[in-house]
Amino acid sequence: MAIALLMAVGFSSFKSDKKKDIFIGLQLWSVKDDMQKDVPGTLAAVGEMGYKFVETAGYGDGKIYGLDPVEFKKLCKKSGLQFLGAHTGQAVPSKEKWDETMKWWDTCIAAHKAAGVKWIVQPFMDNVGYESLEGITRYCEYFNAVGEKCNAAGIRFGYHNHDKEFTTVFEGKPVYDWMLELTDPEKVMFQLDLYWIDHGGKNALDYFAQYPGRFELYHIKDEKELGESGKMDFKPTFEKRAQSGAKYGIVEVEGYNFEPLESCKKSLEYLKAQDYVDFH
Known part of the structure; x- marks a missing residue:
């Protein structure tokens, strides 16, 4: 079943042709060592597992895992994968380094x-974002500027959380809430890591209710392979996808009981066994 990969005016969200449709992809940080050793072979293995797309974590100096971006895309296509997204970024620059950082983004x-x-998606902040309200305000202004640049290129810009955004509080409000309120929804979306928000002591459903439509991507993660810990219940967040705004789910594995590729395979098998996830 095809999914229409259309952007809303102003790039405010991804839209699919069916409310239940969702692509499931893999964040390649999950197999980072394999990607360092054998890019074509690793992509082929990921495609054989049944993942629909990849999200990269290997950008540098205009290249993706050391390859020309178009060549990397071709390798993905050869493996039955779409290259839909990337993790990369830069820490918030000082005034003196603003132009240099913006050129990096260009x-x-x-x-x-x-x-x-x-x-x-930028998957980190440095200490500036956690030290003061002024610091997180600087980051949000920076992210708005990057998001504007991405919009101009037809790309959506977002931020990926860990747990510290929920456990660091300014004036009675977690850093994550400040980010949601200080960023422009037309310029910045959020890739919600379902494991890290839970680890940070917060409930994703509360955020969906308070900030509907802001969470355009899910990172689906557990302590090791999906389902391994018995602690993560993904069903409620999938059932609230319409409210959250999520159109894509990305598996990320950072702890392993097996070789990384096998852990990623088992994680996908776990999702396929759940009645709340549709695969197309």
């Missing part, structure tokens, strides 16, 4: 545009 965005990606 190169980064151009590379990913050439490969036809749908989103670029």
Whole structure:
């Protein structure tokens, strides 16, 4: 069943042709060592597992895992995968380094545009974002500027959380809430990591109710392979996808009981066994 990969005006969200449709992809950080050793072979293995797309974590100097972006896209296609998104970024610059950082983003965005990606997500902040309200305000202004650049290229810009955004509080409000309120929804979306929000002591459903439509991507993660810990219940977040705004789910495995590729395979098998996930 085809999914229409259309962007809303102003790039405010991804839209699919069916409310239940969702692609399931893999964040390649899950197999980072394999990607360092054998890019074509690793992509082929990921495609054989049944993942629909990949999200990269290997950008540098205009290249993806050391390859021309278009060549990397071709390798993905050969393996039955779409190259839809990327993790990369830069820490918030000082005033003196603002122009230099924006030039870095220009190169980064151009590379990913050439490969036809749908989103670029920054998966980190440095200490500036956690030290003061002024610091997180600086980050949000910066993210709005990057998001504007991405919009101009037809790419959605977003941020991926860990647990610290929920456990760090300014004026009675977690950093994550400040980010949601200080970023422009037209310029910045959020890739919600379902494991890290839970680990940070918060409930994703509360955020969906308070900030509907802001969470355009899910990172689906457990302590090791999906389902391994018995602690993560993904069903409620999938059932609230319409409210959250999520159109894509990305598996990320960072702890392993097996070799990384096998752990990623078992994680996908776990999702396929759940009646709340549709695969197309």
